[in-house]
Amino acid sequence: MNVLSLLWVFGLLSVLAVGGGTAVLPEMKALVVNQYHWLTSDQFGQIYSLGQLSPGPNMLMVSVIGYRVAGCAGAAAALLGFFLPAGLIMFFCGRIWDRFADSPWKEAVQRGLAPLTIGLMLAGTWVLAKTVILGPSTAVIAVVVTVILLVKHVNPALLIFGGGIVGYLIGR
Amino acid sequence: MTNEMLSRPEAHEGPAGAELTRAEAAAAVERAAIVGDEASAEPLEVRPVTLWRLFQVFFVLGITSFGGGVVAYLRQALVVKQRWMDDETFLSGLELSQTLPGLNATNMSIYMGERLRGVPGAIVALLGMCLPGTVIVMALGMLYASQARTPAMVMVLGGVGAAAVGLTLATTLQIGKKQLAKPLDLSLVALTFVVIGVFRVSLVTALLTIGPLSIWLYRPRKRAAVDGPAGAAK
Structure with missing residues (x-):
């Protein structure tokens, strides 16, 4: 039963993920934490962090959410749900995309969705911030990382690991 | 095929002149990122990839x-290093990836895999992209x-989350530089942010209302087809 719910929830998130993983975070948290009560807010933030520590797309962390809900079948359901629907859409649209290369509506869709995407990503960042920033030191880490990345060209992975080390040393 | 090429199995393309074209293409991509126009490059001779x-x-x-930015790695590997794809095809796929739902990294894997080897190519590329991360994140x-x-554990993950x-x-902010500088776009950004982040309207509702509105504002017009709603942007 939970496996089916996972498939449904992550399948829904998959087709809604215009703007990628960050953009869909508020909806994911609303469903996983508030509606289905699969995780607490803290756990959601911590599992998101696990995704940041892993290579590849950080949204692969949905497998951990699925695993906690329904074991290995749950992990598979979450992955399948989150990656298959959007993947199929991409596959079929990719095949016909060139035909729309000269359509004026292509430009309209791209330009119109761009600000929407940025707004969704900001909302995702906001929800993430409210989830994981629980005290002054986490706030400082977030601000420092933002500033460093905007000013200098640094490998983000170093800052992610650095954040973990600083978090370990000084706590919340 | 020359001896030199045989001795370097990774090099899929021969003439040194191609390097220049490549550099130009790279510059075109850089420009495209800033100006927003289409980059063009000499079509590559695509050889079958196993x-x-x-x-x-x-x-x-x-x-x-690590840490996002998979697209830059993808371009480096497939366009610059392996030369399986030209920049125009890459950028076209990137536009599509950003417009459709799904992560850029997985969408691009599917698109590139499909271009190179059809259905099996798309599956193989997606699996390759996701397998290592899945194993590690599950561990x-x-x-x-x-x-x-x-x-x-709580403290380490707290620090990682804050850095994230x-x-x-x-x-x-970097991706949205352009949008955040234009009044019309900025109001759409703000509207979306407030609706989702503050009022917690469901994403379906938001996408189905703000999406069409936003596309309508940028609808094709005969006069200002190139520059969008010029009147509104000023």
Whole structure:
């Protein structure tokens, strides 16, 4: 039963993920934490962090959410749900995309969705911030990382690991 | 095929002159990122890529790309290093990836895999991209499950999460530079942010209302087809 719910929830998130993983975070948290009560807010933030520590797309962390809900079948359901629907859409649209290369509506869709995407990503960042920033030191880490990345060209992975080390040393 | 090429199995393309074209293409991509116009490059001579090789390349990307920005790695590997694809095709796929739902990294894997080897190519590229991360995040997840309550684990993950907030904020600001500078776009950004982040309207509702509105504002017009709603943007 939970496996089916996972498939449904992550399948829904998959087709809604215009703007990628960050953009869909508020909806994911609303469903996983508030509606289905699969995780607490803290756990959601911590599992998101696990995704940041892993290579590849950080949204692969949905497998951990699925695993906690329904074991290995749950992990598979979450992955399948989150990656298959959007993947199929991409596959079929990719095949016909060139035909729309000269359509004026292509430009309209791209330009119109761009600000929407940025707004969704900001909302995702906001929800993430409210989830994981629980005290002054986490706030400082977030601000420092933002500033460093905007000013200098640094490998983000170093800052992610650095954040973990600083978090370990000084706590919340 | 020359001897030199045989001695370098990775090099899929011969003439040194191609390097220049490549550099120009790279510059065109840089320009495209700023100006927003289409980059053009000489079409590559696409040779059949084996599925195994395709898997290897995406697997390496899947295990080495940390902290987002997978797209830059993808371009480096497939356009610059392997030369399986020209910049125009790459950018076209990127536009599509950003417009459709799904992550850029996986959408691009599917698009590129499909271009190179059809259906099996798309599957193999997606698997290569996702397999290493899945194994590692699941291993971390199991470790987390057994250690979730230890203060050390909580503190490390707290620090990582905080750094991730910084990363997503910086990424959003960098990607959105253009949108945040134009009044019309900025109001759409703000509207979306407030509706989702503050009023917690469901994403379906938001997409189905703000989406069409936003596209309508940028609808094709005869006079200002190139520059969008010029009147509104000023």
